[in-house]
Amino acid sequence: MTVKGQTNLAGLELVDRDDAGVDRAFRADVLAGLAQQQKAIPARWFYDERGSELFEDITSQPEYYPTRAETEILESRGREFAEAIGAGQAVVEFGSGSSIKTPLLLRAIEPAAYVPLDISGDFLRAAAADLSDKFPGLPVYPVEADFMRRVELPEEVADLKKLGFFPGSTIGNMIAPTAVDLLRNMAATLGVGSMLLIGMDLVKDTQILEAAYDDAAGVTAAFNLNLVHRVNRELAGTIAVAELRHKARWNDDFARIEMHLEAKSEMHFEVAGRPFTLKKGETIHTENSHKFTARSANMLLTAGGWTPIHRWNDTEERFSLILAQSAPPRSAP
Numbered sequence: 001m002t003v004k005g006q007t008n009l010a011g012l013e014l015v016d017r018d019d020a021g022v023d024r025a026f027r028a029d030v031l032a033g034l035a036q037q038q039k040a041i042p043a044r045w046f047y048d049e050r051g052s053e054l055f056e057d058i059t060s061q062p063e064y065y066p067t068r069a070e071t072e073i074l075e076s077r078g079r080e081f082a083e084a085i086g087a088g089q090a091v092v093e094f095g096s097g098s099s100i101k102t103p104l105l106l107r108a109i110e111p112a113a114y115v116p117l118d119i120s121g122d123f124l125r126a127a128a129a130d131l132s133d134k135f136p137g138l139p140v141y142p143v144e145a146d147f148m149r150r151v152e153l154p155e156e157v158a159d160l161k162k163l164g165f166f167p168g169s170t171i172g173n174m175i176a177p178t179a180v181d182l183l184r185n186m187a188a189t190l191g192v193g194s195m196l197l198i199g200m201d202l203v204k205d206t207q208i209l210e211a212a213y214d215d216a217a218g219v220t221a222a223f224n225l226n227l228v229h230r231v232n233r234e235l236a237g238t239i240a241v242a243e244l245r246h247k248a249r250w251n252d253d254f255a256r257i258e259m260h261l262e263a264k265s266e267m268h269f270e271v272a273g274r275p276f277t278l279k280k281g282e283t284i285h286t287e288n289s290h291k292f293t294a295r296s297a298n299m300l301l302t303a304g305g306w307t308p309i310h311r312w313n314d315t316e317e318r319f320s321l322i323l324a325q326s327a328p329p330r331s332a333p
Helices: 024-034 049-058 065-076 078-085 101-109 121-134 176-190 206-212 219-234 294-303
Strands: 090-094 113-118 162-166 195-201 244-251 256-263 267-271 274-278 283-290 306-313 319-326
Touching (some): 024 267, 049 121, 049 219, 065 078, 065 195, 065 319, 078 101, 078 195, 078 306, 090 101, 090 176, 101 121, 101 162, 162 176, 176 195, 176 294, 206 244, 206 256, 219 244, 219 283, 294 306, 294 319
Parallel strands (some): 090 113, 090 162, 162 195
Antiparallel strands (some): 195 319, 244 256, 256 283, 267 274
16 A cells, blocks of 8 residues: 655654754753753654664564563553444554554554654654555555654545544553643544543552663663754764663653763763763663553543543553543633
């Protein structure tokens, strides 16, 4: 089957680049983050083409349980998904489709169309082509866009019921205000009455959590450091990558794993022509991965305009897939 809409469609949000081809939002986020007392870069910038490839490698590491747990749910609960969701949906995936998880969902529910949204165009088109090969006859409309904001969907799916799909507990990478904003923008993208199937990782033993984000093969470390390579390449950065080390640690106060890049020695560098300094032991905070209980997951979803209607956990109670429905805003019970 031919993949449709491989380039940005007229009227859809485009990446805003300057005359040199630099993503303005990327530059603004990096410069603002490095100027903070606790230096930080938003995790969404991990996913250039190389970062996306490395993340796929992370999901196959033995320490990284979320993919196996979520895949178990998708493999074993397909009939329940079909009953709860129904056939004929336009599945809108926020992020390029997983080669493992997305086909499991598509086979279970018999969708009418598939719309992957991703800011990384090359990875998006490769993932869409792969899904097209696996599902001949299923219309596929890839849209290159920043799904952190409201996205206008292709007109070909305008009259179809919508199911948002956001696997992998990516929502846990965001602090609460950002996560709520994203959920509200998802509701705006999909429309009132649409559904969302979202993955959320659960609170568990600290050793299991820290190992999952600091695997023995060093793939997560390479993923973290790739962000610096991207800054150097795209923003004329002079950061000495070899002088940074990957750190993953549990923050119990916020129920999250934090990923940092720690300076091995004092560092002086430039990004986009601006000077910065990292003292020895100082870090750049690159990612949060919040873990949830059933109550905290429900609270987050309802704050974002979604009503949870079904929940599925894996057999070891490590991970949840939650089905929620969008409804008009209410100010009273």
